[in-house]
Amino acid sequence: MSEGASELSYEIREIVKKAEQLKKLGMEISWENIGDPIQKHHKLPQWIKDIIADLMKQDDTYSYCPSKGMLETREFLAKQTNALGGVQITADDICFFNGLGDAISKVYQFISRTSRVIGPSPAYSTHSSAEAAHAAHEPITYKLDPNNKWYPDVDDLYNKVKYNPNIVGILIINPDNPTGMVYPLETLKQIVEIAREFKLFLIADEIYINITYNGARAYSLSEIIGDVPGISMKGISKEMPWPGSRCGWMEYYNRGQDKDFNNFCQALDNAKMIEVCSTKLPQVAIPKILGDARFKPYRELINQRIGRRSKIIADILHTVPQLTFNETFGAFYNTIIFRDGTLRPNQFLHIENSKTKALVESWVNKPDGKPLESIQMDKRFVYYLLAAKGVCVVPISSFCSELQGFRVTLLEEEEEVLIKTFTAIRDGIVEYLASN
Ligand SMILES: Cc1ncc(COP(=O)(O)O)c(C=O)c1O
Numbered sequence: 001m002s003e004g005a006s007e008l009s010y011e012i013r014e015i016v017k018k019a020e021q022l023k024k025l026g027m028e029i030s031w032e033n034i035g036d037p038i039q040k041h042h043k044l045p046q047w048i049k050d051i052i053a054d055l056m057k058q059d060d061t062y063s064y065c066p067s068k069g070m071l072e073t074r075e076f077l078a079k080q081t082n083a084l085g086g087v088q089i090t091a092d093d094i095c096f097f098n099g100l101g102d103a104i105s106k107v108y109q110f111i112s113r114t115s116r117v118i119g120p121s122p123a124y125s126t127h128s129s130a131e132a133a134h135a136a137h138e139p140i141t142y143k144l145d146p147n148n149k150w151y152p153d154v155d156d157l158y159n160k161v162k163y164n165p166n167i168v169g170i171l172i173i174n175p176d177n178p179t180g181m182v183y184p185l186e187t188l189k190q191i192v193e194i195a196r197e198f199k200l201f202l203i204a205d206e207i208y209i210n211i212t213y214n215g216a217r218a219y220s221l222s223e224i225i226g227d228v229p230g231i232s233m234k235g236i237s238k239e240m241p242w243p244g245s246r247c248g249w250m251e252y253y254n255r256g257q258d259k260d261f262n263n264f265c266q267a268l269d270n271a272k273m274i275e276v277c278s279t280k281l282p283q284v285a286i287p288k289i290l291g292d293a294r295f296k297p298y299r300e301l302i303n304q305r306i307g308r309r310s311k312i313i314a315d316i317l318h319t320v321p322q323l324t325f326n327e328t329f330g331a332f333y334n335t336i337i338f339r340d341g342t343l344r345p346n347q348f349l350h351i352e353n354s355k356t357k358a359l360v361e362s363w364v365n366k367p368d369g370k371p372l373e374s375i376q377m378d379k380r381f382v383y384y385l386l387a388a389k390g391v392c393v394v395p396i397s398s399f400c401s402e403l404q405g406f407r408v409t410l411l412e413e414e415e416e417v418l419i420k421t422f423t424a425i426r427d428g429i430v431e432y433l434a435s436n
Contacts, residue, residue, distance in 0.1 A: 002133075002136070003136035004132065004133035004134060004135065004136040005133065011125065011394055011395065011398030011399075012033055012034055012125065012394050012398075013033075013034070014398075015033050015382070015386075015392055015393075015394055015395075016033065016034075016392070018363065018383065018386060019031075019033075019386055019392045021359060022356060022359065022386060022387055022390075025353065025355050025356055025359065027356065027387075027390050028390050029386070029390050029391075029392050030390055030391045030392065030412075030417075030421045030424075031392050032391055032392055032393045032408045032409050032412075032421065032425075033392045033393060033394050033407075033409070034409070035177065035238065035331075035332060035333060035409055035411070036241075036243050036411075037238070037241040037243075037332070037411050038241060038242075038243060038244070040409070040411035040412055040413060041413050041414070042241060042302075042411070042413060044240070044241075044242070045294075045298060047292070047294055048240070048289055051285060051288045051289055051292075052281070052285050052289075055281060055284055055285055055288075056281065061280060061281050061284055062280075063280070064276055064277050064280065065277050065278075065280040065283060066277065067269070067272050067273040067275075067276065067277050068092075068094065068095045068096060068269055068272065069094065069095065069096030069249065069277070069278060069283050070096075070280065070283045070284055071091055072287060073096075073283045073284065073286050073287055074091035074092075074094040074096075074249075075091045076286065076287040076290075076291060077091075077094055077234075077249065077251070077286070078090055078091050078093065078094060078251075080290075081220070081222050081232075081251060084220055084222055084223050085223070086220070086222040086223035086224065086225065087222045087225055087226075087227075087253045087254060089222075089251055089252070089253065093251055093252045093253070093255065093265075094249055094250070094251050094252075095249060095250050095252075095268060095269050095272055096247065096248070096249045096272070096277070096278040096283055097247075097248050097249060097250065097272065097278050098246040098247070098248075098278045098279055099235065099237060099243075099245075099246035099247060099248050100126075100205065100207055100233050100234075100235045100237070100248035101126055101246075101248075102246070102248070102278070103233055103248050103249070103250055104126050104127055104130050104205075104233070105126075105130050106268060106271050106272075107130075107203065107231065107233075107250070107268065108130045108131045108133075108134040109130075109134055109271070110264060110267040110268065110271065111134060111168065111169070111264070113134065113135055113136065114135070114166055115166055115167075115168040115169075116131070116135055116137075116140050116164070116166045116167050116168065116169075117131050117140075117167070117168065117169035117170070117171050117203060118140045118141065118142055118157065118160055118161065118164075118167050118169070118170055118171065119131065119139060119140075119141055119142075119170075119171035119173075120141060120142060120143075120144050120152060120171065120172070120173060120176065121139075121141030121142065121143055121144065121399070121400050121401050122144060122178050122179065122335060122396055122399035122400060122401040122403065122407075123139060123141055123399050123400035123401070124173055124176075124177045124178060124205070124399070125398065125399060125400070127171055127173070127205065128141070128399075128400045131171075138400075139400050140160065140164065140167065141400055142156050142157035142160055142170075143156045144176070144179055144181065146179075146324045146326060146335075146337045146403065147324065149181065149326055150176065150179040150180075150181035150326050150335070151181065151183075151184060151187060152172075152183065152187055152191070154187060154190045154191070154194075157170070157191065157194060158194055161194055161198050161200070162198070167198070167200065168200055168201065169200050169201045169202065169203055170191060170194065170195055170200055170201075170202055170203070171202075171203045171204075171205065172188070172191060172202070172203070172204050172205070172221075173204075173205040173208075174188070174204055174205070174206060174208075174209065174218055174219075174221075174330075175208040175209070175211060175212060175216075175218050175329070175330025175331040176208075176330070176331060177208065177331050177333050178333045178335045178394075178396070178399055178407040179326070179328070179333070179334070179335045180310070180326075180328025180329065180330060180331050180332070180333050180334050180335070180410070181326070181328070181329070181330070182212055182216045182217075182218045182329045182330040183218070183219070185219050185224070188219055188221075188224045189224055192224055192225055192226060192228055195228045195230075196226075196228050200228075201228070201229040201230055201231070201258070201261055201264075202221060202225060202228060202229070202230035202231070203230065203231050203233065204220075204221035204230065204231070204232045204233065205233045206218075206220060206221065206232050206233060206234050207233065207234060207235045207237065207238050207239075207248070208238055208239075208330055208331040208332075209234065210239050210299060210303075211238060211239060211299075211303060211306065211330055211331055211332065212303065212329060212330040213303045213304060213306050213307025213310065213329065213330070214307040214310065214311070214327070214329055215329075216329035216330055218330055220232065221253065222251070222253060225253050225254065227254055227257055228253075228254060228257075229253065229254045229255070229257050229258045229261035230252075230253045230254065231250050231251065231252055231253070231265075232250070232251040232253065233248060233249075233250055233251075234248060234249055234251065235247060235248030235249065236248070236282060236286065236290075238331075238332075239299065240289065240290075242282060245279060245281070245282035246278075246279050246282075247278065247279055247282035247283060247286075250268065252265040305413075306332050306410050306411075309410045309411075309412070309415075309418055310327060310328045310329075310334070310410055311327070312415070312418060312419060312422070313334060313408070313410065313418075313422050314327045316419070316422040316423055316425075316426050317336060317422065317425070317426055320426060320429055320430065322338060322339050322342040322429070322433050323336055323337065323338060323339065323405075323429070324336070324337040324338075324339055324405075325337075328410065332409055332410040332411050333407050333408065333409055333410065334407070334408050334410065335396055335399075335405055335406070335407045336405050336406060336407075336408065337396065337403050337404065337405035338378065338381075338404045338405055338433075342433055343377040343378065343380075343381060343404050343433075344377070344436055345371040345373070345377060345380070346371050346436045347380070347381070347384075347432050347433065347435045347436045348384055348432070348435050348436070349384040349385065349387070349388035349389070349428060349431055349432050349435065350388065350431070351384075351387055351388050356387050357387070359387070360383050360384060360386075360387035363375075363383050364380045364383055364384070376395060376397040376398075376404070377404055378395040378396055378397050378404040378405055378406060379395040379397060379398070381395070381406070381429075381432055382394070382395045382406055384428070384432060385406075385425065385428045385432070388428060389424040389425070389427070389428045390424075391421055391424055391425055391428070393406040393407060393408050393425070394406060394407045408422075408425070
């Protein structure tokens with residue numbers, strides 16, 4: 001096994017193994033762990049399904065496609081980016097992948113082992129794990145500050161870059177998973193300036209770029225990057241949403257500005273060529289769906305609904321004094337932090353069912369009943385919440401963070417269920433913190 005292999009972990013799905021054990025004991029689980037709108041009962045409108053069904057009736061959708069992806073689709077996407085008025089690209093600057101997950105696992109692979117890409121903390125673990133695995137070292141991160149609306153701490157980023165000559169790139173995730181923060185324009189400009197000063201390249205994961213609400217607007221990398229080299233990553237898993245399509249793409253900006261960067265983009269294209277190509281059907285569907293006049297109003301409506309849920313969740317949780325709670329403005333997650341000193345190793349939630357109680361205690365305590373020291377305190381809370389209230393959330397310590405808290409999703413479409421779930425979370429927190 002390679003040295004980097006131990007850096008791979010994905011708590012967003014690991015927690016499911018625990019929840020499945022409880023499900024076997026008869027528990028009903030509310031899945032707040034994963035950002036899959038379809039799993040949370042979102043239904044694509046009929047007109048989108050009709051477009052996809054019609055494409056499936058055409059013989060040529062069953063073949064391979066060009067390695068970088070369908071030319072017509074890449075031309076369509078290049079035009080969309082160019083219309084923003086920033087950096088200009090052609091179809092040749094776009095390469096398709098089997099979901100952004102595939103793109104993320106490749107983008108760090110072709111950077112030399114000692115060169116590092118600094119990313120936000122809390123970190124979306126697909127990025128931080130892949131980057132750490134390439135370097136066989138723990139991730140290097142800059143702080144998102146929960147006491148300042150989760151905005152990036154630009155001084156922290158500047159200093160880390162300045163004092164670590166191995167850093168060759170900066171990752172931004174905008175809007176952010178797991179915090180739901182949208183990078184302010186000024187901050188983005190400052191990050192571009194840091195990249196320019198230290199001759200770095202930028203990676204922007206923009207899978208949520210069109211998912212903003214309650215008055216926010218996310219600025220794309222293409223709009224603010226100027227002549228700095230960079231890669232934007234986009235996809236349809238969240239926006240359409242069609243996560244099962246496994247379809248995402250990279251857009252390369254300013255390839256001509258730097259020979260190394262240009263070679264790097266070429267290596268990414270070549271890696272896809274070795275695999276032959278990515279999934280074709282969703283690529284063919286993209287211009288037909290995103291280019292349809294019905295798409296924008298449909299997306300706006302879903303965004304409004306997420307915004308409304310964001311406010312409902314804020315109403316329920318922001319009153320708990322032991323929490324640091326920030327309202328969200330993009331993507332569909334929120335990260336809620338326990339204030340320092342509020343979590344302690346011997347807290348618990350009352351669990352009626354003796355089998356369930358024994359199971360959760362086997363996860364959080366040693367055989368002698370004393371708390372397991374190796375388990376993070378937010379994970380302990382998350383396990384109790386799961387076992388006592390049936391709500392599955394993800395501990396924030398699993399997102400490369402020293403903070404203690406948890407991530408929830410804003411995806412529950414039924415308002416009554418949403419209110420019930422978040423009231424259960426709040427009651428769980430209050431009861432847990434008062435238990436010891
Ligand atoms: C920030 C971010 N990037 C990438 C992905 C993966 O997307 P895909 O379904 O295209 O692999 C996710 C999925 O949750 C995400 O949150």
